[in-house]
Amino acid sequence: MARNEESRVGVFVCHCGVNISSVVNIDKVVQAASQQEGVVVAKDYKFMCSTPGQEMILADIKEHKLNRIIVAACSPRLHEETFKKVLFTAGLNPYFFQMANIREQDAWVTEDKELATGKAISLVTGAIRRVRLHESLPTREVDIKPGVLVIGGGITGIEAALQIADAGHKVVLVEREPSIGGHMAQFDKTFPTLDCSACILTPKMNSVGTHPNINLMTSSEVTDVSGYIGNYDVTVKTKARFVNHDLCTSCGDCMEKCPVKVPSEFDEGLEKRGAIYTLFPQGVPNKPVIDAENCLMLIKEKCGLCEKVCEPGAIDFKDREKETSITVGSIITATGYKFAKPSILRDYGYGIFDNVLTAPEFERLNNSAGPTVGEILLKDGGKPQSVAILHCIGSRDKNFNEYCSKVCCMYSLKFSHLVKEKTGAEVFEFYIDIRAAGKSYEEFYDRIREEDVHFIRGKVGSVTNIPLNDEEKGKLVVIAENTLAGKRLRVPVDMVILSTGLECSDGVTDMTRMLKLSIDKDGFFIEKHPKLAPTETATDGIYIAGCCSGPKDIPESVASAQATAAMALKLISKGKVEVEATTSWINEELCAGCKLCIGVCPYNAIEYDEEKGISILNEVLCKGCGTCAATCPNGAAMARHFNDQQILNEIEGVLLS
Amino acid sequence: MNRDPKIVAFLCHWCSYTGADLAGTSRVKYSPHVRIIRIMCSGRIDTAFVLKALREGADGVLICGCHPGDCHYQSGNDKALKRHIMLKQMIGQFGVEPERIRLEWISASEGDLFAKIVDNFTEQVKNLGPLNWKETMRPKSGEYHEQT
Numbered sequence: 001m002a003r004n005e006e007s008r009v010g011v012f013v014c015h016c017g018v019n020i021s022s023v024v025n026i027d028k029v030v031q032a033a034s035q036q037e038g039v040v041v042a043k044d045y046k047f048m049c050s051t052p053g054q055e056m057i058l059a060d061i062k063e064h065k066l067n068r069i070i071v072a073a074c075s076p077r078l079h080e081e082t083f084k085k086v087l088f089t090a091g092l093n094p095y096f097f098q099m100a101n102i103r104e105q106d107a108w109v110t111e112d113k114e115l116a117t118g119k120a121i122s123l124v125t126g127a128i129r130r131v132r133l134h135e136s137l138p139t140r141e142v143d144i145k146p147g148v149l150v151i152g153g154g155i156t157g158i159e160a161a162l163q164i165a166d167a168g169h170k171v172v173l174v175e176r177e178p179s180i181g182g183h184m185a186q187f188d189k190t191f192p193t194l195d196c197s198a199c200i201l202t203p204k205m206n207s208v209g210t211h212p213n214i215n216l217m218t219s220s221e222v223t224d225v226s227g228y229i230g231n232y233d234v235t236v237k238t239k240a241r242f243v244n245h246d247l248c249t250s251c252g253d254c255m256e257k258c259p260v261k262v263p264s265e266f267d268e269g270l271e272k273r274g275a276i277y278t279l280f281p282q283g284v285p286n287k288p289v290i291d292a293e294n295c296l297m298l299i300k301e302k303c304g305l306c307e308k309v310c311e312p313g314a315i316d317f318k319d320r321e322k323e324t325s326i327t328v329g330s331i332i333t334a335t336g337y338k339f340a341k342p343s344i345l346r347d348y349g350y351g352i353f354d355n356v357l358t359a360p361e362f363e364r365l366n367n368s369a370g371p372t373v374g375e376i377l378l379k380d381g382g383k384p385q386s387v388a389i390l391h392c393i394g395s396r397d398k399n400f401n402e403y404c405s406k407v408c409c410m411y412s413l414k415f416s417h418l419v420k421e422k423t424g425a426e427v428f429e430f431y432i433d434i435r436a437a438g439k440s441y442e443e444f445y446d447r448i449r450e451e452d453v454h455f456i457r458g459k460v461g462s463v464t465n466i467p468l469n470d471e472e473k474g475k476l477v478v479i480a481e482n483t484l485a486g487k488r489l490r491v492p493v494d495m496v497i498l499s500t501g502l503e504c505s506d507g508v509t510d511m512t513r514m515l516k517l518s519i520d521k522d523g524f525f526i527e528k529h530p531k532l533a534p535t536e537t538a539t540d541g542i543y544i545a546g547c548c549s550g551p552k553d554i555p556e557s558v559a560s561a562q563a564t565a566a567m568a569l570k571l572i573s574k575g576k577v578e579v580e581a582t583t584s585w586i587n588e589e590l591c592a593g594c595k596l597c598i599g600v601c602p603y604n605a606i607e608y609d610e611e612k613g614i615s616i617l618n619e620v621l622c623k624g625c626g627t628c629a630a631t632c633p634n635g636a637a638m639a640r641h642f643n644d645q646q647i648l649n650e651i652e653g654v655l656l657s
Numbered sequence: 658m659n660r661d662p663k664i665v666a667f668l669c670h671w672c673s674y675t676g677a678d679l680a681g682t683s684r685v686k687y688s689p690h691v692r693i694i695r696i697m698c699s700g701r702i703d704t705a706f707v708l709k710a711l712r713e714g715a716d717g718v719l720i721c722g723c724h725p726g727d728c729h730y731q732s733g734n735d736k737a738l739k740r741h742i743m744l745k746q747m748i749g750q751f752g753v754e755p756e757r758i759r760l761e762w763i764s765a766s767e768g769d770l771f772a773k774i775v776d777n778f779t780e781q782v783k784n785l786g787p788l789n790w791k792e793t794m795r796p797k798s799g800e801y802h803e804q805t
Contacts, residue, residue, distance in 0.1 A: 602733070630703040
């Protein structure tokens, strides 16, 4: 359609049930819109995004020969795509569309109905003024590179990688630890079925290690990501391992001989490891690495015992950090969580008294491959007679994490069962609310209650070792309030377990910057839509699975991993994807060759053409931020769909009434 | 101020506009006198947009972008900041109080903060009184402004 053809605007105002109409006077908005220049039709409907709503727009486009459409409804972040498709179906260019956000940015934030209606009219007027200048933009298609990058090798990353690899496509799985497995590898039993964590996880880990389609990169981190959907260029940095894994036979002689003893991260510091070590005996790859910070040879050039005992000669002290460049079509982020360590842990005696443990420490204590071979023992080797489990440590707490970590109630119930089963000790659960919403979770809670566990509703204030009577002597005394009975309690026990919540894992800030993701106030990645696109993000081709978008239990993490695998496979099977046409362009006739735009472009998308004496923009590299357009003193650099005149018209419109 | 203040807010799509949407989904109430215009990046904000808004009757202009380092386009917000400093001086020279424009960083999770800033800025602009630049900036016929 020619630019100067008369614009025929249709304005469609949505009630959104009563979400908008209970605050905004829809009739007045329709009335005001219909009086604007260029408006041919102005209508309202209860749910504009529904099929009848869309069909109404479609019919009106045909009947009234509309060539510009406004929908005044929710945020364009929610339904812009929905309505652009309607225009496409009607044979109109999808960019002849503009939304006026009268729900999130008007009806939901305004109390005064008259002012809300006035605001809606302003926003619609701005949209009408703007849309009349919209231009037809061509759709751009890009090829999808078939490879997928999965970041994080916990159960979520493992599952996503396996699904894609099994479908016959190449996957690069990057894990920063020397082995995949993540937190699930640290657990002994999983709730509510109490099946063995290792028995369900290690076969999957093995499949990853041996899969012909999976390139497993451990001790590695993603350090740079550039590109766009279908074409991401990724740099991965692999730490020096100092062990040649091609030569190593996993005999383990080196680890036996290593004289260094440092706390094992995997065992939460309850056990020691050498400077040459595997993360855990069932690790994948099951080959040791040398920790450069603690190895005597690497810090003082003394020792070298491992090199002497290694028959295949796999030890290589000259090994250096490596950088690898890979290109993939999409990226699945499965960076998981870490257990919170809030400062109030000390109020509960953590780090002061021997037998106060955090949840991950108890997981290791209870693990049959852990420091006590699965026996629940006190520091002095004795068996506990009584154990207190304190819920919500740092969770649901305005001073720490306000959110509920979702899994702590269930793992605490699991702890009760394991303590009862293994030691017969008396168990006290101090809880705020028991949250057992999940398949077979409530039944599990019932079962634990029948096991004679004491459930006390009340958050614990502190833990002390100062006795008030003989019974409390030599014990840890839990001081709490029973809020149901309205009584203060002192409960003497031998062991205290602190049920700490989940937080986003370290390094999320770097990931946020590299992948252009947003994080919520709690530090978790924000989904494209909390309900309808929970594994997608605002950046096309980048997906989020597992706990990096919020606390999840294992089944939920696995389900989200499978969902992201489906998203990545969808891209691969389509082979091509449409991308936004809203790049910038430079009008050669207006360009004076001052090169200011070249300096401000963050993507090096503009180059200087010596021959013509002007700047040339590469649309493939341009991402449409429009900074060049704002900088150009001549108005030669222009941002498509956000050009000066369109925005100036919108400014005029919103200030008109 | 005998009439309600008029405020135009330019919000970047990725952080601030999403933050303003969050204020909505969280049903946080704030001053209804703000008119939001979405742009892809705060780096897109031409000084002409701000001047146009003031000329067309806005009493204040709010510019919101991603926090430093978080820009979806790497560094557009830095450009916005530099322009903002220049713009404040410029409108001062035009005889407009520099307090009528404000630049703020709003992330996608800061719906509450966005609402607070709008309320606070509206109050600030209200105290300055109406600008009515459209009327006051026009020289009377036969009169010319001398450069100072």
